Amino acid sequence: MKISHDSGDRRVRRTRAAIQEALTQLILEKGYDSVSVSDIIGRADIGRSTFYSHFTDKREVFDDTISELSVFLRAHSDGGEIFAFSLPLFEHIVEQQPVIRALFGRGGHSVAMRTTTNALSGVIGDDLRARLSGREIEPAQLDLLVAFVVGGYSSVIGHWLESKHRYSAAELDAAFRAFVIPGVEGVLTAPGVA
DSSP, rough: OOOOOOOOHHHHHHHHHHHHHHHHHHHHHGGGGOOOOOHHHHHHOOHHHHHHOSSSSSSHHHHHHHHHHHHHHTTOOOSSSTTHHHHHOOOOOHHHHHHHHEEETTOOOOOHHHHHHHHHHHHHHHHHHHHHHTOOOOHHHHHHHHHHHHHHHHHHHHHHHHOOOOOHHHHHHHHHHHHHHHHHHHHSSSOOOO
């Protein structure tokens, strides 16, 4: 039987965090594909049954770790400024540079990109729907707009990973806002949006 994610038990939270941290360290050392559940168990210094009482496999550990991104983004969405989570997101990315490079840089894992894209898409879609406040937009047009914004984030992060220039989080956020926000606002205020 799996232990609930929302358990208030500190021991459960510490164990889950230790497992997630072990996976992150191992990904940095040898890449996602080379990590086994046995590796995670050894690094976290837990028993096999303890691991399986929290997670079914390494993919679930990974998904759970990445899914915290949605919580992070929503915690930094204030409903005022469009994509208010943007600067905190870039600050987090810059702070976590080694992990981000391991997950998304050359040789990074497609699971990381897909999970991150899904988390961003959900939060961005919610932000855009809230800004429409009663006005209607074709679902296909909203999907394209979300894809455009997610692509903007992905492009800025990808460039940052490959660039020799050490951009600050503020520079990344300013570039994203300068390139993407005018297009988004144009769509949201277009005459076709009723």
